[in-house]
Amino acid sequence: xxxxxxxxxxxxxxxxxxxxxxxxxxxxxxxxxxxxxxxxxxxxxxxxxxxxxxxxxxxxxxxxxxxxxxxxxxxxxxxxxxxxxxxxxxxxxxxxxxxxxxxxxxxxxxxxxxxxxxxxxxxxxxxxxxxxxxxxxxxxxxxxxxxxxxxxxxxxxxxxxxxxxxxxxxxxxxxxxxxxxxxxxxxxxxxxxxxxxxxxxxxxxxxxxxxxxxxxxxxxxxxxxxxxxxxxxxxxxxxxxxxxxxxxxxxxx
Amino acid sequence: xxxxxxxxxxxxxxxxxxxxxxxxxxxxxxxxxxxxxxxxxxxxxxxxxxxxxxxxxxxxxxxxxxxxxxxxxxxxxxxxxxxxxxxxxxxxxxxxxxxxxxxxxxxxxxxxxxxxxxxxxxxxxxxxxxxxxxxxxxxxxxxxxxxxxxxxxxxxxxxxxxxxxxxxxxxxxxxxxxxxxxxxxxxxxxxxxxxxxxxxxxxxxxxxxxxxxxxxxxxxxxxxxxxxxxxxxxxxxxxxxxxxxxxxxxxxxxxxxxxxxxxxxxxxxxxxxxxxx
Ligand SMILES: Nc1ncnc2c1ncn2[C@@H]1O[C@H](COP(=O)(O)OP(=O)(O)OP(=O)(O)O)[C@@H](O)[C@H]1O
Ligand SMILES: [Mg+2]
Numbered sequence: 001x002x003x004x005x006x007x008x009x010x011x012x013x014x015x016x017x018x019x020x021x022x023x024x025x026x027x028x029x030x031x032x033x034x035x036x037x038x039x040x041x042x043x044x045x046x047x048x049x050x051x052x053x054x055x056x057x058x059x060x061x062x063x064x065x066x067x068x069x070x071x072x073x074x075x076x077x078x079x080x081x082x083x084x085x086x087x088x089x090x091x092x093x094x095x096x097x098x099x100x101x102x103x104x105x106x107x108x109x110x111x112x113x114x115x116x117x118x119x120x121x122x123x124x125x126x127x128x129x130x131x132x133x134x135x136x137x138x139x140x141x142x143x144x145x146x147x148x149x150x151x152x153x154x155x156x157x158x159x160x161x162x163x164x165x166x167x168x169x170x171x172x173x174x175x176x177x178x179x180x181x182x183x184x185x186x187x188x189x190x191x192x193x194x195x196x197x198x199x200x201x202x203x204x205x206x207x208x209x210x211x212x213x214x215x216x217x218x219x220x221x222x223x224x225x226x227x228x229x230x231x232x233x234x235x236x237x238x239x240x241x242x243x244x245x246x247x248x249x250x251x252x253x
Numbered sequence: 254x255x256x257x258x259x260x261x262x263x264x265x266x267x268x269x270x271x272x273x274x275x276x277x278x279x280x281x282x283x284x285x286x287x288x289x290x291x292x293x294x295x296x297x298x299x300x301x302x303x304x305x306x307x308x309x310x311x312x313x314x315x316x317x318x319x320x321x322x323x324x325x326x327x328x329x330x331x332x333x334x335x336x337x338x339x340x341x342x343x344x345x346x347x348x349x350x351x352x353x354x355x356x357x358x359x360x361x362x363x364x365x366x367x368x369x370x371x372x373x374x375x376x377x378x379x380x381x382x383x384x385x386x387x388x389x390x391x392x393x394x395x396x397x398x399x400x401x402x403x404x405x406x407x408x409x410x411x412x413x414x415x416x417x418x419x420x421x422x423x424x425x426x427x428x429x430x431x432x433x434x435x436x437x438x439x440x441x442x443x444x445x446x447x448x449x450x451x452x453x454x455x456x457x458x459x460x461x462x463x464x465x466x467x468x469x470x471x472x473x474x475x476x477x478x479x480x481x482x483x484x485x486x487x488x489x490x491x492x493x494x495x496x497x498x499x500x501x502x503x504x505x506x507x508x509x510x511x512x513x514x515x516x517x518x519x520x521x522x523x524x525x526x527x528x529x530x
Binding site for chain 1: 422424425427428430431432433434442443446447449521522523524525526528
């Protein structure tokens with residue numbers, strides 16, 4: 001891991017929102033460096049500013065102070081090389097699966113579009129559903145379309161904001177495995193937001209734990225486990241205990 | 254008393270059959286139940302006329318005869334065409350201007366701030382109040398009709414389209430931004446399709462209003478069309494049978510217009526906007 005170049009670098013990022021007479025401090029002095037091709041989970045309680053941090057990195061919002069650099073360049077807006085997979089469904093319900101997926105490559109030559117779109121549709125396991133509309137798909141399939149749309153542009157960075165939050169636990173499990181498989185084939189840098197401890201341990205190389213609002217980095221935990229991961233191993237349990245400690249949650253109920 | 258027996262019996266029968274029919278499968282049910290209700294209404298109407306012994310208000314039979322007269326005189330077709338012509342042109346003109354205007358107003362805050370107050374100020378003025386001005390500007394004829402229909406449909410279409418665009422969800426706007434969709438392409442690929450289901454709903458409302466307004470306008474300030482036909486039938490010797498027959502024609506055409514515009518809701522590109530979520 002040490003050999004990899006830093007890709008996304010947060011430096012003293014703070015964010016406040018105006019709130020009637022006072023201000024709401026959402027993020028406070030976030031320092032974080034994500035390496036090229038790394039899979040990082042941002043883990044924290046609801047409302048701690050995870051989505052806000054991702055939106056800042058994605059260029060949808062500006063930090064109140066501090067900077068985000070990608071490849072050394074200041075982020076100054078959204079960019080098609082760095083794509084979002086949204087918390088709610090971001091694919092267009094008025095367009096077919098195919099038309100959604102080619103959105104990011106619409107200016108390329110037809111034959112190229114075709115090759116790319118079919119490639120990512122096959123990759124996410126939606127072969128045969130090219131002409132279907134999102135409302136004809138299950139929640140898990142819609143989320144696959146969104147992943148395919150993101151992959152089509154061969155992004156350097158993928159931001160995923162609780163992409164599987166709306167799915168049932170069984171589908172989430174398969175989607176995680178799929179995501180890891182896809183990540184292994186393409187190796188983009190992934191920033192994955194979740195508030196699910198198990199999800200984080202199952203997929204991340206490194207987990208950044210946030211404190212409750214105002215969000216601060218409470219700790220960073222490496223997950224030195226090979227995929228596929230053994231969810232009953234001692235190492236897994238140790239990491240889980242460490243995360244619960246950082247989150248300030250008592251593990252026994 | 255005999256004249257009451259058969260219609261009463263039929264009335265009771267058609268209403269009594271309703272609970273039975275309600276158990277049929279939905280394909281049959283949705284056709285047979287309304288038919289029974291219409292039949293019952295006709296029998297009740299017939300009975301009411303017979304009981305009151307009115308000479309002015311037509312019975313169903315007399316109304317049916319009036320239909321024959323209307324068709325034979327070939328007047329009906331001319332008036333139907335006149336009304337439909339005004340509605341079609343006024344409506345298309347309003348949609349052609351109102352939809353693009355609404356898209357711009359919905360997307361650009363500046364243009365909304367500048368234009369929304371005058372639109373909201375003109376909107377509550379009944380199109381009927383414009384009739385004197387319409388006649389002043391366009392004379393008695395199609396021009397005034399088209400103008401009035403334009404006025405009555407322009408506001409619902411513009412306001413509906415504006416609201417539709419302002420309702421576009423943040424994720425969709427951000428998706429567009431993220432993938433670099435801008436300018437005209439943004440309108441074509443995101444703004445218009447996202448707003449389309451609601452635009453179609455506003456077109457549907459506008460067309461309904463147009464069909465209401467044209468009849469009123471023709472009664473007051475025009476010399477052809479279905480509204481004029483109603484007025485003419487009353488003035489020319491209280492021909493209430495013709496009045497009622499024309500009203501039924503108006504209702505039937507209204508149903509057809511609504512049916513036609515609802516077909517727009519079935520396209521794949523907009524169906525998502527009407528399913529329950
Ligand atoms: N545009 C905004 N204006 C004002 N307050 C906001 C805005 N966006 C977010 N907030 C506030 O910032 C805080 C953090 O929000 P954020 O969506 O980043 O949380 P989160 O960690 O993603 O939570 P969750 O896990 O529930 O998605 C919340 O208290 C929220 O109310
Ligand atoms: Mg969030």
